[in-house]
Amino acid sequence: MSEKKLTLQLDFHSGLPIYTQIVNQVQSQLANGILKPGDQLPTVRALALELRVNFNTVARAYRILDEARIISTQQGRGTFITEIPPPEVSERLRQESLSALTQRFIGEAYRLGFSEREVSQMVRDSLKSWKEANVSEQD
Amino acid sequence: MSEKKLTLQLDFHSGLPIYTQIVNQVQSQLANGILKPGDQLPTVRALALELRVNFNTVARAYRILDEARIISTQQGRGTFITEIPPPEVSERLRQESLSALTQRFIGEAYRLGFSEREVSQMVRDSLKSWKEANVSEQD
DNA sequence: CCTATAATGTACTAATTGTATCATTGTATA
DNA sequence: TATACAATGATACAATTAGTACATTATAGG
Numbered sequence: 001m002s003e004k005k006l007t008l009q010l011d012f013h014s015g016l017p018i019y020t021q022i023v024n025q026v027q028s029q030l031a032n033g034i035l036k037p038g039d040q041l042p043t044v045r046a047l048a049l050e051l052r053v054n055f056n057t058v059a060r061a062y063r064i065l066d067e068a069r070i071i072s073t074q075q076g077r078g079t080f081i082t083e084i085p086p087p088e089v090s091e092r093l094r095q096e097s098l099s100a101l102t103q104r105f106i107g108e109a110y111r112l113g114f115s116e117r118e119v120s121q122m123v124r125d126s127l128k129s130w131k132e133a134n135v136s137e138q139d
Numbered sequence: 140m141s142e143k144k145l146t147l148q149l150d151f152h153s154g155l156p157i158y159t160q161i162v163n164q165v166q167s168q169l170a171n172g173i174l175k176p177g178d179q180l181p182t183v184r185a186l187a188l189e190l191r192v193n194f195n196t197v198a199r200a201y202r203i204l205d206e207a208r209i210i211s212t213q214q215g216r217g218t219f220i221t222e223i224p225p226p227e228v229s230e231r232l233r234q235e236s237l238s239a240l241t242q243r244f245i246g247e248a249y250r251l252g253f254s255e256r257e258v259s260q261m262v263r264d265s266l267k268s269w270k271e272a273n274v275s276e277q278d
Numbered sequence: 279c280c281t282a283t284a285a286t287g288t289a290c291t292a293a294t295t296g297t298a299t300c301a302t303t304g305t306a307t308a
Numbered sequence: 309t310a311t312a313c314a315a316t317g318a319t320a321c322a323a324t325t326a327g328t329a330c331a332t333t334a335t336a337g338g
Contacts, residue, residue, distance in 0.1 A: 017315060038152055043295060054317045059296070072154055075296040076324030080152045098253050100167050102265045105244035107170020108209075111223055114237050116266050122241045123262050127255050156324060182286060193326045198287070214287040215333030285334080292327070302317070308310085 006035075006042050010051055018053050022061035027070065030081060041071060041079040145174075145181050149190055157192050161200035166209065169220060180210060180218040 008025045010018060029035045041047070044062060048055035062079055065071040073079045109119045147164045149157060168174045180186070183201060187194035201218055204210040212218045248258045 019315080040152075045295080055296095056318080057316060060316090062296085072152070073296060074154055074324085075322070076294070077151075077156075078295065083152070094253075098248060098257060098261050099265065100163075101244065101248060102258075102261045103170045103269075104163070104166045105170075105240065106262070106265050106269055107172070108166070109237060109240060110269070111169065111176070112236065112240070113223060114233075116270060118237060119241075120262065120266055122237050123245070123259065126238070126241045126245050127259055158324085184286080194287095195327080196325060199325090201287085212287065213333085214331070215285070217286065279338100281336100281338080283334100283336085286332080288329100288331075290327100290329085293325085295322100295324075297320100297322070299320085300318085302315100304315080305313090307312085 006047065008047075008051060010053075018051075018057050019061040019064065022047075022051075022058060023064050026061070026065055030070065035081050037081050037083045039081045041081070043078060145186065147186075147190060149192075157190075157196050158200040158203065161186075161190075161197060162203050165200070165204055169209065174220050176220050176222045178220045180220070182217060 006026075006029075008022060010021050012018075014021070016024075026035065026041070035041075041062070042050070044055045044058040048058045051058070062071060062073050066073045066079075069082055071079055072082050106119060114122075145165075145168070147161060149160050151157070153160070155163075165174065165180070174180075180201070181189070183194045183197040187197045190197070201210060201212050205212045205218075208221055210218055211221050245258060253261075
């Protein structure tokens with residue numbers, strides 16, 4: 001199951017900020033396999049209640065972990081350990097997502113009655129004008 | 140047959156809202172010909188039951204698709220893939236709508252970090268495979 | 279026909295979640 | 309002491325999903 005209890009041990013006198021301790025312990029539990037990709041972490045409020053701290057402190061820890069791509073926090077949904085696809089899988093997903101996007105586009109264009117010629121011509125034109133409009137602000 | 144099973148794969152941890160995933164996958168299946176104009180989609184309640192989500196989440200996805208004129212939801216009747224409107228629109232409107240569609244597509248692709256090369260290559264491939272897959276059923 | 283009922287989508291609201299901003303507290307240091 | 313800054317807390321907000329009641333349509337029984 002992807003619902004975890006997430007037992008953390010805080011030391012309020014250690015000098016380490018609470019949020020740092022949360023960050024460290026989540027990282028170490030992930031390293032130890034106690035947490036796994038896809039696992040859902042407790043909500044900021046639930047964990048805060050359990051640890052007897054303000055939920056903003058937990059949110060801060062989660063934000064740091066999120067920025068480090070260790071977890072993925074989703075407003076209205078919850079917080080999850082990030083799936084870490086190996087690079088070759090990542091590239092495959094990349095291509096699949098572009099393929100899906102392209103097929104949706106082409107399918108919609110055909111559905112609206114446009115021909116292959118029209119579609120490919122419009123794509124060429126649009127790519128060209130996009131490039132011209134952005135030559136100066138390439139990153 | 141106009142009654143479809145509509146198999147969708149949701150990823151509850153992907154970061155994409157459920158309703159977005161439903162929207163994307165319906166569009167994708169339409170683009171791939173798995174869904175066709177006139178097909179009836181499952182009712183909001185039936186699909187919600189199958190996906191284990193609230194039926195309002197499905198209703199939200201259907202509403203978005205409806206606003207995009209991709210499906211037609213009819214209270215008391217059901218939900219259907221829209222029939223292709225005959226291109227009775229003027230040529231100018233036709234070109235404008237294709238241009239808008241194309242720019243949305245290209246903008247999204249760039250936003251996802253794909254290069255011009257990747258986009259144009261994928262468009263070529265997709266056009267080619269679509270043509271091959273549909274030579275026999277051209278209308 | 280007319281009416282009752284079931285099936286369907288709609289509208290509005292509530293609950294759950296994370297986010298943003300500012301206030302408070304504690305501590306180090308000039 | 310006074311000031312600056314980091315950590316934490318309080319409050320309001322936003323996004324997503326769920327709950328409830330209702331309107332519309334189709335259909336079966338009389």
